Amino acid sequence: MRAILLAGVAVLALAQAAAAQPCSKYHPDVDYAPGSYAKLFVRELAPTVRELVGCVMPRGPLRSVTTEFHYENTTRVFRIRDVAGPIAAVYQLRNDDVLASEEETFVFDLGSGRRYTVDDAPPGVVRVLRDGAAVASLGDPGEDNRIVAFDSLGRATLLDSGPQDVLPAGSLRLAGRVASWAHFGRRGTAPL
Numbered sequence: 001m002r003a004i005l006l007a008g009v010a011v012l013a014l015a016q017a018a019a020a021q022p023c024s025k026y027h028p029d030v031d032y033a034p035g036s037y038a039k040l041f042v043r044e045l046a047p048t049v050r051e052l053v054g055c056v057m058p059r060g061p062l063r064s065v066t067t068e069f070h071y072e073n074t075t076r077v078f079r080i081r082d083v084a085g086p087i088a089a090v091y092q093l094r095n096d097d098v099l100a101s102e103e104e105t106f107v108f109d110l111g112s113g114r115r116y117t118v119d120d121a122p123p124g125v126v127r128v129l130r131d132g133a134a135v136a137s138l139g140d141p142g143e144d145n146r147i148v149a150f151d152s153l154g155r156a157t158l159l160d161s162g163p164q165d166v167l168p169a170g171s172l173r174l175a176g177r178v179a180s181w182a183h184f185g186r187r188g189t190a191p192l
Contacts, residue, residue, distance in 0.1 A: 023055035026062065037130075038086040038110050040065075052078055054110040056086045065108050066092055073097035085130035086110040091122050107134050107150065116154025124169020127179070133192045135159075135179040137169040145169055147181050149192055159190045 028041035033054065040054035045067070052065040065088060066078045074096045081089040087109055094102040105118045109132050118126055124137040124145070132152030139145035145167045147159040160167065160183055171182035180189045 021062065022059040023062065024058040026055065032080050033083050033085075033088075033110075035085070040080070040083055040088055040110065052080070052090065054086075054088065054108075056111045060111060063110055063113050065110075066090060081105060081126045082128045084128045087128045087130060087132050087134075089118065089126040089128045089134060093122075105136070107132065107154070109152075116150065118148075118150065125172040127172065127174035129174075129177065129192060133177075135172065135174060135190075135192060137172040137181070139164060139169065147172060147179070147188070147190075149179065149190060160188050 023039055026039055026041070028039065028043075031039050031041055033040040036057060038054060038056045040052070042050050042052055045051050048070045050068040052067070053062050054065055055062045068077050069075070074094070076092065076094045079091045081091050083089070087107060089105065089107050091105045092103070103121050105122060105126060106115050107118060107128055108115045114132075118134060118136050119138050121138075121140055124139070126134060126136045128134045134150040136148050136150070137145060138148055144161050145164045146161045147167070149157045149159055159179065160181065162183055167181065167183050173180045177192045178189055179192055180187050
């Protein structure tokens with residue numbers, strides 16, 4: 001147990017030292033942030049630990065978005081859902097043999113480090129804007145689907161709802177600041 005604790009402290013110290021550099025000093029092999037405004041990438045902290053990190057160019061600090069690890073009976077994984085400028089939508093699943101699985105989709109601001117939860121399950125589609133606003137298609141199997149808009153502070157507004165066969169999750173689109181979706185074959189729209 002002591003060896004695990006010491007290894008964790010060493011990994012944390014290395015991560016903190018690396019985070020002290022400005023954003024322009026990082027040159028990841030794969031950058032998930034489109035354009036040159038921000039960087040979003042994965043780095044390995046240990047053989048079974050990966051961290052999703054990002055920063056805003058040119059001098060923003062490196063911020064930890066989430067980690068992925070596999071340790072004994074506990075696993076946490078993440079998946080990037082959407083990125084716009086300094087804003088990332090991320091799905092995270094924690095699976096533990098002792099506790100029930102926990103799912104979360106959240107929106108993270110690489111500039112400020114703020115985040116808000118979109119849903120406690122994987123939504124069908126999440127789209128984000130550079131200012132932190134988002135729109136998501138939410139609904140568990142067998143339940144009505146909901147189209148929900150979020151402002152940059154995470155406050156939710158229901159835009160539409162209906163059975164999944166008439167309001168399909170995959171129909172959600174974002175063009176500029178206008179969200180659109182199919183409902184009974186017609187397009188619903190709303191500005192964000």
